[in-house]
Amino acid sequence: MGIAVAVLLDFPNLNLKEYAVVNGVIDIPYIPGLLAFREAPLMIKAYERLRCEADLIVVDGHGVTHPREFGVASHVGLILNRPTIGVAKGLLYGDIVKGDDEVEYIIVNNKVGGLVYPHQGKKLYISIGHKISIKSLKAITPKLFKSHFLPEPTYIADAISKNFRRSRW
């Protein structure tokens, strides 16, 4: 069994409006590159529980910066037919190349798939998931943060997940 949390935030304030916690069976083991097959179904179930049409879905993990250019963020975006981006704490696939704008981009098969986002002394790897351009990704990324290391949607979902696990034990 596993759980998934989906949160709905307003923009640009990033205040929590709604959230949903779901649980279900997770039988597939974690295999790098195949994360979506393990995590996507519950994530989708949680999102659908919100009964909303989000302008952007922020997903834990990578999007096109993936060996098959199709990480969990792309997977979720395609199924839900919504724009998605992936946010990861480590690089899975791709080459880091610094652009003329001094931003480090993640290149996959000669295409720009994402960027490295330096933040609070560390780095986050932000990638295109589905239905978003690198230009929009670059523009929206700084607007997803409040005062935490993780983007606000991720931080809030994480916090709810931890509380839920604690009260449930």
Add this chain to the structure above:
DNA sequence: GCGACAG
């Protein structure tokens, strides 16, 4: 063959 390897 060896190393690397999102969560």
Add this chain to the structure above:
DNA sequence: ATCTTGTCGC
């Protein structure tokens, strides 16, 4: 991811 003490940096 999870288990866990002390330590480092802002």
